[in-house]
Amino acid sequence: MEVPAKKHTGVSEDLWKSYAKTKDIETRNYILMEYLYIVQIHAARMYSAYRNYADKEDIISCGSLALLNSIDRFDHTRDIKFETFASIRVRGAMIDYMRKQDWVPRAVRKNIKDIDTAYAELQREFGREPSDAEVAEKLGVEIDDYYETLSKTYSVNILSIEELISDNLNNSMVPADDKTPESEYENRELEQQMAMAIDSLNDKERTVISLYYYEGLKAKQIAVILEISESRVSQIHSKALIKLKYILQKYIEQN
Numbered sequence: 001m002e003v004p005a006k007k008h009t010g011v012s013e014d015l016w017k018s019y020a021k022t023k024d025i026e027t028r029n030y031i032l033m034e035y036l037y038i039v040q041i042h043a044a045r046m047y048s049a050y051r052n053y054a055d056k057e058d059i060i061s062c063g064s065l066a067l068l069n070s071i072d073r074f075d076h077t078r079d080i081k082f083e084t085f086a087s088i089r090v091r092g093a094m095i096d097y098m099r100k101q102d103w104v105p106r107a108v109r110k111n112i113k114d115i116d117t118a119y120a121e122l123q124r125e126f127g128r129e130p131s132d133a134e135v136a137e138k139l140g141v142e143i144d145d146y147y148e149t150l151s152k153t154y155s156v157n158i159l160s161i162e163e164l165i166s167d168n169l170n171n172s173m174v175p176a177d178d179k180t181p182e183s184e185y186e187n188r189e190l191e192q193q194m195a196m197a198i199d200s201l202n203d204k205e206r207t208v209i210s211l212y213y214y215e216g217l218k219a220k221q222i223a224v225i226l227e228i229s230e231s232r233v234s235q236i237h238s239k240a241l242i243k244l245k246y247i248l249q250k251y252i253e254q255n
Contacts, residue, residue: 016076039063042091066093112153151231154238161241197247205240
């Protein structure tokens with residue numbers, strides 16, 4: 001299923017008011033079709049990373065159910081766009097689905113945990129970002145083996161960073177009756193922290209993150225733009241995500 005090319009203008013305030021009063025199924029289905037592109041975008045991104053471990057139709061299915069739930073739960077009187085409200089839930093549902101697949105081999109999980117731990121320990125010890133050579137030495141592996149591990153594990157890191165962000169954004173998206181100035185502040189602060197974390201990356205890392213997450217490009221396309229190998233893109237991507245994960249985890253633990 002391809003992402004529609006048409007420009008999405010959203011659903012009018014009057015239609016949201018009407019649906020809030022009537023819960024009319026035809027109106028709900030119309031809204032669903034207007035925002036189905038949200039599911040398609042997230043599904044395409046998930047599937048591009050996990051095509052060997054999950055069926056795209058299953059990912060779309062769980063995302064569509066989350067979109068339906070979002071339509072029923074959306075409060076149009078709140079100061080938040082439906083696209084934002086639904087995207088968080090759709091992405092969260094897809095992440096939950098991937099978690100349940102348990103598709104990551106134990107050895108790969110261990111490699112990721114070892115790299116994350118080594119990076120965090122060296123960061124605390126040096127008070128700065130450790131180099132690749134320093135992380136490799138900490139792990140007791142050759143630098144080429146370290147780079148190969150980064151290439152092989154970047155998909156797991158993608159899910160890990162998505163889990164970290166999704167879990168915390170989901171926690172902040174509380175029902176309207178429970179919404180407090182504190183929770184709204186925490187949500188904005190987390191978004192600002194993410195932006196600051198991305199700004200702290202080097203030029204190539206920021207470019208890869210931007211092209212992947214904001215432009216929706218795949219590793220192969222990014223490789224052409226940067227004139228480097230697809231494997232090198234995976235290494236840069238994985239390293240950037242390790243950094244972001246460390247920064248966000250540290251922030252979350254302190255709050």
